[in-house]
Amino acid sequence: MSKTKLGLELPTDPRWVNLAEMDIEEILTDHAYCEQKAASTCISLVQQFPEREELVEEVAPIVTEEWGHFRQVLAELKKRGMKLGRQRKDEYVGRLMKFQRGGGSREDRLLEKLLTSALIEARSCERFRLLSLHMKEPEMREFYHKFMVSEAGHYKLFIKLAKTYLPEEKVKKRWAEYLEFEAEMLKTIEVRGDRMH
Numbered sequence: 001m002s003k004t005k006l007g008l009e010l011p012t013d014p015r016w017v018n019l020a021e022m023d024i025e026e027i028l029t030d031h032a033y034c035e036q037k038a039a040s041t042c043i044s045l046v047q048q049f050p051e052r053e054e055l056v057e058e059v060a061p062i063v064t065e066e067w068g069h070f071r072q073v074l075a076e077l078k079k080r081g082m083k084l085g086r087q088r089k090d091e092y093v094g095r096l097m098k099f100q101r102g103g104g105s106r107e108d109r110l111l112e113k114l115l116t117s118a119l120i121e122a123r124s125c126e127r128f129r130l131l132s133l134h135m136k137e138p139e140m141r142e143f144y145h146k147f148m149v150s151e152a153g154h155y156k157l158f159i160k161l162a163k164t165y166l167p168e169e170k171v172k173k174r175w176a177e178y179l180e181f182e183a184e185m186l187k188t189i190e191v192r193g194d195r196m197h
Helices: 015-022 024-048 053-079 091-099 106-134 138-165 168-186
Strands: none
Touching (some): 015 106, 053 138, 091 168, 138 168
16 A cells, blocks of 8 residues: 555555444444543643744644634534543554653653654544544534644644654655654554544
8 A cells, every 4th residue: 555645655445435434423422532632632741842943833723723713623523412521541552652762861752742743643633534534414514624634734844843843764664764763553453433543
């Protein structure tokens, strides 16, 4: 299989959109919590690296944006007479967190956090694109197109910040390792329609 436009090594299984459409309430619930966690991650980056002025300035608006996305998904659930379900375990993110290198310098830890965030945003963008192209409901296609555009910008920002604070070659090398790990991981994760990842 060829790389995606975002440089991901393995495209999403095409069956995923069909599975997601079978229970809109479930996929919207998972999507809502993904947006909430994205906002929390950005808050955490600011708290942990307040001395990185560019990071703080660039990441702070994303907190507002991601929380706004959470509210948009809540509104979509309400419009459909659906309820926000319970948060569920995210195996995809959990495995990425385990792949992060521990220890090292503050710069090394920052690199791991930025690349993990970049990869989550890139995969989210790829999946939003699939939903925007292939869902049967025109309204849902439009709904997910907006999210796709936003996530692409976030993915690029996290990579840019990594290159701002660390040598570009180091960033490229570690990013390639993340991409390879993620591709292998996806081969072993069950394709589920109630998960964004």
